[in-house]
Amino acid sequence: MKTKKTQSKSSKLSVGQKLKESSQLYLLMLPSIIIFLIFTYYPMYGVIIAFKDFKPALGIMGSKWVGMKNFITFFKSYQFSVTIKNTIVISLYTIAVTFPLPIIMALMVNQIRSTKFKKFLQVATYLPHFISVVVMSGMIILFLSPSTGIIAKLVGLLGFKLPNLMGSASAFPHIYVWTEAWQHVGWDSILYIATLSSVDPSLYEAATMDGANKWHKIVNIDLPSLVPTATVMFILRMGSVMSVGFEKVYLLQNNLNSSSSEIISTYVYKMGLVSNQYSLSAAIGLFNNIINLVLLIAVNMIAKKISDTSLV
Structure with missing residues (x-):
């Protein structure tokens, strides 16, 4: 000291x-x-092309300034409302499912007394996290195949026929979110498990002496211990609401489900690298990042006011 x-x-x-x-x-x-x-930081220099009519032959500084033209083009396009809606729906749905599940998982693991079973459960739930996005997307497409997929075979044994889920626009958000939960919940629970392992054992002993059961200990000891960590994680998650993972969505996307799977990141890719509209794609990406920044600051300020935990 x-x-x-x-x-x-x-x-x-x-x-x-x-x-x-x-x-x-x-x-x-x-x-x-x-x-x-x-x-x-150095690549931020390239954001300038969002305000220019960028021509690769002329370079960034040699291209003509057009101000907010690229932003206005995006705002007026028919894809604006579609991509914004799909991005927000998938992102908020993902947060609603994958944010509380790791906490529940950590609480369950913390209650297991068998060391061997606890280790087995943790390893089994961590493993899907290490599957690459490409392999995972291929597995999802194969499993959900209405003709040869393993799920279709199991449903067929019960006398039902599996519809073409990958070709259903209404089913796409559910497929994306719940496969994300299966793949990452175990890994995301590590932080919460570590937090619970640092709780003072004397608190549990005192609660036992006072006649508290397991549920009382979870509500009065475990959950309050997780609140600061959960608050920080929630702030970070809300700061990326507009940034749904591009790779998985793009790999699962097809012409039949594009009405609900076309999000900002896939639209940026198609405009920039496929259609060579570099300035428009840069403007869309910048708009997306600004929204994320505003949400991050707003949620952080709210968390700071209602609790003692925040990023700054």
Whole structure:
């Protein structure tokens, strides 16, 4: 513990002295800073093309300025309302399902007393997370095939016929969200399990002496312990509401379900790399990121007001 004399001495140090004093720590940070500068901040220079009629032959600075034209083009396009709606529906649906499930999973694992069964359950639920998006999408398409899929075979044994779910626009959000839950819930629960493992055992002992059962311990000890972690995770999730995973949606997308699977990220890809409308795709991407930033700040401010937990 620092004394008042030590604290006053450290406060009088200049910025240069403080940097020199912690030089080894800053040296460890240097690789991360360089990576951020090269791969995160330097590419931001390219955002300029959102306000230009970008021509690769002329370069970024040589292309003509068009101001907000690309944004207006997107706002007036027939795909604007469709992509915004689909993105928000899939994203909020995903959060509604995959945010509470890891917490429930962690609470269940924390109640298991058999060490072997606990390890088996954790490994079994973690494994799907390591399946690549391409392989996972192929598995989903094969499993849900109405003619040769394993689910169709099982349903056929019961005397029913499986409809073409991959060709159904109304079924696409459910397929995407629940396969996401199956793949990532186990992995996402690790943080909450770690939080529960750090709870003081004396709290459980005191609750037992007071006559509390397992449900009382979960409600009064486990859940309050998870609230700060869950709040931070919720803020981060809300900050990416408009950023539904591109790869999986694009791989599961087809002409029959495109009315509900066309989201902002797939539309940006088609406009930018397929149709070569680089400025329009950059404008759509910038608009998407601005919305995410606004949501992140707003949710963080709300969390700060109603609780003691926030990002800053």
